[in-house]
Amino acid sequence: MVFQPWHGWGKRSRWMKVSGLFALVLALTLLSCRTSPIPEPSPPVTTPEISGTVPPQIIQEPPPQGSPQVSIERLMEHMEALNHERFTDTDRQQARDYASQTLQAEGWITREQSFNTGINLTAQRPDADPNAEKILVAAHYDSIKGSRGADDNASGVAAALEIARVLGNTSAARTLQIVLFDQEEAQLLGSSAYVENASNLENVAGVSVLEMLGYTCHTAGCQQQPAGLSIATPSNVGDFLAIVGDTEHRPLLEAFEQKESDLPVTLTVPVPLKGVLSPMLLLSDHTPFWYKNVGAVMVTDTAFLRNPHYHRRSDTPDTFDRTFFQGATQIVANTTASLLEGQTSLSSSAPEQHTQL
Numbered sequence: 265m266v267f268q269p270w271h272g273w274g275k276r277s278r279w280m281k282v283s284g285l286f287a288l289v290l291a292l293t294l295l296s297c298r299t300s301p302i303p304e305p306s307p308p309v310t311t312p313e314i315s316g317t318v319p320p321q322i323i324q325e326p327p328p329q330g331s332p333q334v335s336i337e338r339l340m341e342h343m344e345a346l347n348h349e350r351f352t353d354t355d356r357q358q359a360r361d362y363a364s365q366t367l368q369a370e371g372w373i374t375r376e377q378s379f380n381t382g383i384n385l386t387a388q389r390p391d392a393d394p395n396a397e398k399i400l401v402a403a404h405y406d407s408i409k410g411s412r413g414a415d416d417n418a419s420g421v422a423a424a425l426e427i428a429r430v431l432g433n434t435s436a437a438r439t440l441q442i443v444l445f446d447q448e449e450a451q452l453l454g455s456s457a458y459v460e461n462a463s464n465l466e467n468v469a470g471v472s473v474l475e476m477l478g479y480t481c482h483t484a485g486c487q488q489q490p491a492g493l494s495i496a497t498p499s500n501v502g503d504f505l506a507i508v509g510d511t512e513h514r515p516l517l518e519a520f521e522q523k524e525s526d527l528p529v530t531l532t533v534p535v536p537l538k539g540v541l542s543p544m545l546l547l548s549d550h551t552p553f554w555y556k557n558v559g560a561v562m563v564t565d566t567a568f569l570r571n572p573h574y575h576r577r578s579d580t581p582d583t584f585d586r587t588f589f590q591g592a593t594q595i596v597a598n599t600t601a602s603l604l605e606g607q608t609s610l611s612s613s614a615p616e617q618h619t620q621l
């Protein structure tokens with residue numbers, strides 16, 4: 265996630281200057297946030313009376329038939345391979361080459377798209393129908409200087425690679441494309457260049473931008489909120505997955521509402537007016553798509569509102585909550601599989617007033 269001081273999500277001094285209108289719009293936005301149902305507590309388990317020390321037996325339900333299951337082992341393999349700074353041209357080429365080789369090994373056709381100062385990597389299936397609608401799963405692969413960027417954003421790249429593996433042979437009405445952006449940390453240069461190529465946007469029905477998926481915090485109050493605003497978060501700890509979308513593409517956003525009790529709770533955040541009055545919600549690669557009227561969501565662990573290692577040397581894989589990381593990736597895999605089936609119309613709704621910039 266790119267940090268722009270004037271955006272100031274979490275920067276109290278900036279937030280103190282937020283106008284009343286800004287606060288009102290955000291309050292309305294956040295009041296409409298929806299969370300997936302929090303699982304009901306399980307009924308108490310009756311332990312056999314023959315021994316007070318017999319542990320209760322945990323019975324896990326088998327995963328639904330046909331649901332593609334992501335692998336935490338594969339995810340962490342990717343994290344290990346990407347566990348280096350990705351700032352210089354050489355660093356970034358190393359990451360890009362790893363992603364490209366991984367995708368090719370799974371049968372994907374990769375292509376590099378150069379722009380002024382970097383290279384985006386795209387991947388599609390060899391038999392992809394060029395006339396079919398496309399679902400993009402995207403993540404940025406660069407990091408800032410001085411950080412290995414495990415959460416920001418090796419986690420998003422690892423998840424995209426794993427989703428490519430589990431959904432690579434899916435035959436559906438829509439086609440899946442993987443896009444790994446360069447230089448998100450340099451003011452969204454890679455995604456901005458990507459959307460300026462009109463052919464890249466042909467038939468794109470929806471975009472999921474994976475932006476930091478591996479971190480949770482579990483002490484009361486560890487989940488920060490923008491000062492002066494009250495977000496109806498699912499709890500006062502940082503254990504939920506946030507999905508940020510624009511109000512003109514609600515079906516895409518609502519597709520992420522999570523119903524499985526064994527996966528992280530999701531908080532869906534519909535943003536009006538393309539975020540023009542809430543720039544804190546524009547800090548990643550979904551933003552250039554919004555301004556091309558293409559439906560896109562940012563999937564995130566909320567970055568520096570939760571993760572104290574954000575943009576620090578300490579942003580390393582050993583800080584991860586592996587269960588959450590796997591669950592967050594599973595949510596994106598499940599949602600993507602559903603979107604690929606094509607039964608959800610993703611065409612944009614009528615633009616709201618005052619959204620033309």
Ligand SMILES: [Zn+2]
Pocket residue numbers: 265266267408416449575
């Ligand atoms: Zn960042």
